Amino acid sequence: MADDYREEEIIVPLRCPNCGGLNPPENKVCQLCGFRLTGATPVSPPGVDVVRSGDPSASPPAPSPVTNIAPAAPSIAPASAPPTPNSPAGRGSSLAARLGGAGSAAPPPAEWLGDLRRNIGGDAPAVNDQPLPPPPPPTIAAYPSPAARSAGGGFSVSQPDDQVGYVAPPTPSTSPYRREDLPRPNSEPVDWLASLRASSSLSPEAEQDAPDEEEESPPVAVPDWLHRMRAESAASAAVTAGEDDVNDAPPWLTDEVAEDTGPLDRADSVGKPVPDLHPWLHEGTVTRGSDGATQTDVPPSAAQAINLPPWLQQPPEPAPPAPPDFSDLFTNRPAANVAAAGQAPPSTTTLGSSGGFLEDSDAPAWLREVAAAQPPPMPQAMTAMASPAAAEAAAATEAGSPEITESDALDQDDVSAAPPAWLSPPASDGEDAVETALPDESEAVSPADEAPDQEQAEVSEATPTTPAASEVVSTTPPIATASGEDLPPWLRVVGGESAASMGDSAMPTPVVAAAATPTTASFFPTGNAEDNTVPDWLRGIGRESQDGSPASAEALTAAVAEPVQHIQRVMTVRSPRPGAAEALAALVAAPSASTRTSPLELKDERKVSASVMRWLLSERGIYLLTALVMVVVVLADRVGGLQPLAVTSPAANAQVDSFYKTINNLETQSGAPVLVAYDWDANRQAEMAPLARAITCHLGAINARFATVSLSPTGPAFAQQVALATVDSKTPCTTRRYQYGSDYVNLGYSAGGDFALRSMVGSIATVFSNDYVNGNPLFGAGGVPALKGIKSLGDFKLIIVLEGDESTARSWVEQVASQPNTPPLLLGEPAALDPSLQPYLAVAAPTRFVGKVAGLSDVARYQYDLTAKGLNMAKTDLSFNLNALSFAALLIALLIIIGNIVFIARLVNRRK
């Protein structure tokens, strides 16, 4: 039971993914930076300190609003699993290390928690009897879950239990934070509440209904005083009228339990919708009104009046039905029963002062000592606010009745100086009071009309407030800041107002509590007890603790405050940024991204335009532009309206003239054999076909017989096509039509390259035996007449090489022209090969090409010569191609000039 109760108090703060700050699990946005916490990483539950509202440090205000948290190194509960950097335990450890300093050496809380369990099991009174171990530093107050707070867990700094005489030194084997013991989200929830119900039934019937659970529970030696507490609780619960439900917990509690399947459900439900109001505002702010009903300590108006941050001014939820009042549980019921009530007891309620188990002789001595302590005087305002029952409680408090906070009784481990009487619940009020006084979250935040606003504000400020403040660790000692000098302005204003309204009241300074979670150190203003900011009741508690508690309050405070001064790192708490909410609302209300041009779209547009420009200025774009120009020129040339560069008088060319003259010289030798080599492919057709046609016509004009040979597989076809298009057509370019076989012959393709050429130099018959067109024998008795008297290349009078490849042309020179007794060679080539084959022209050496025609311009000149000779070369369409080529050349020249201008301009600008 104690384990479950402990586990329920484990909280899982959320780590902001933006700033890394810790936030309460209920927060939707980061309280530090305003970043949305959906999907934020919860911080290790075991690594974060466990806090109970029952801690005496939770109820009274801290003297200092800044040094309100964790005055020393936090005590981190170790997890059973080895802590890793990513594991919650690891993060918790890292958090402890960051906040640690001296506290990092503190014994693990799991040990003292384990001992706590054992003490509760049957050895609790012995705690006080044991000598106190060295006081470990207090732990950082972790934000408790609502369930934990409703069960008595508060938002405070957990004081080392042994220091205040609550627990024995820890033992590591009984860590309540073992992961396997915790309920898992997807597994069957641990019926921890059932155990609570079984052990703390409100009525004898309830006890009878749950015998098995108690039987199943591990045999724990329960002290007699605890049994009596349970019996008293059961007796008081039996008085409850109309309570048909025999369950231990009231319906509201069972509902809450149904929602929270385990103590760590709060951690597991990170990211779930949470109430708008922070749950920590729900509990702890509940006080008992004059009628015994729970009242909300924080009216919104008061919160707004004191200029609280926006996150503190959230609207409350509508008040649900009034929960039952557990005042009798707090007063007369044993602690175990109260604990079994689950999350019911608020932190500000106290055990009844009218006797009860505290007066029992079996009660632990330390508890009786605490009960005997003088409670602080109840403020007048609270007294007026309180109900008669509350007034009685206040009277009892003033009478010196020892009061112990409810959760103290529940925990049996956190007994400290009694809170002020004004926080004490009334005496046993019966079931109605229980129902009405039960703390409800929504009710806790609803406006409490019973008390004046000022008083409510003060009371609310006396409760644990902001989770952010709970994580504040200040390097300033708590006592030094007790005056509130380090407070933010708005807190000073609040403090001033509160002080003014309270006058000489002993009500604790609300400023102190407003922004801070009360810590044990601040709860015991020892060293500076005479400070005006410390209320009298707090000084009294300090004195009482010093006198009656096992641990001296002053020594405790000093021990607590000392580590605080060693803390170098401060987790500063910032108020929400001004206008953050408005900015967020503006962003939400802003038009969607689709309706406006995003930078990405602009970038895409720039990319598109850049890609278009790149495409246009690329080689492909230049080709396209040139093609368009050519189309226009050819169309205009075809229509007849544009012939600006008609082949009328091409420039004279010595090589072309030599070429022409060499062929024309054969005119005197009628029927002179000429070998024409077609060594070009289709990719050279534009330039080579007009040249081939002109040469064929020229050969026909001089009445020469010729044979075609090819070292390219496609050559024979072109050769035959050209012949059929010129001399062997119905309308030949010559005076007569040539006949295949007798006037010309197509030898075809010869494989081997240099070998074939060298072989043909020796004997053509070794390479070609049949013609290409008909397959007839070339030589011999039935040979073709066109090759009459031809056995080798030396027998030809002229060799005209139409080359489309540089290597083949070089082969002709190397293998044929260089050989003796070979005829002169003429070269017809495309313009692309002209620079490469220029060295093979017979400028100085006669064994090379004696003439050449390169490109369309040379072809035009050659055709000009043929036209001058009287040949009809109009069908070659050379003029169309040449005009288009001329305009294309002009365009390219223009682009080159523009490109150079741009380049020079950029170069000049760059140098400037």
Place this chain on the structure above:
Amino acid sequence: MDLSVIGTIIAVILTLMVYSYLIGDNPLYRLAQNIFVGVSIGYITLVVIYNVIVPFIGRALQDRPWLERVLPVLALLLGALLWYKAVRPRNVFANAVLAIIVTTGAALGLGGTLVGTLLPQLQATMLPFSSDIGSIISNIVIIVGVIVSLGYFYFTAKPDGTRTVTAGYVATAGRWFMMVAFGTLFGFAVTSFFALLADRIRFLISPGS
């Protein structure tokens, strides 16, 4: 419909498909490219069979002297041994045939290169300075260009990794000469391609011509 007309239509379509590459790489261009490659290989194969292999076989079967009949058979046999290279690359018979081809080609090429290219090139650089002033300047440019271009490929340096200033200037001049030569080659190549483009445009505008 006349086959020539069908052929012309197909040629126009294929031409347009090829020129669609001006817009970008697309399936039409690739289809035309593949058709061209396939038709070319098929045509070449048929040409080789009917213009090379079959005449060789027929020559062996003709009524000729025995040496003229044996040599074609021997040539075909050696050619068949080259197929071993596809199955067993290290086959001795295939290597023997390949050795014959390489050595014969090297000998033939060396003789032809020496006589047909190297010596004429050397002779072409030994130009006279006795003609007109234009030829003299032209010959000087040719000679200087040849020297500095060869000097660019003179990579020998001093032990400290540097070379003489003169060698640097020569190399720089040679680089410029080569750049001019390469630019000229590229310009002529572009001219040839433009001529082909003009021919195709003319063909597309008037396919029958």
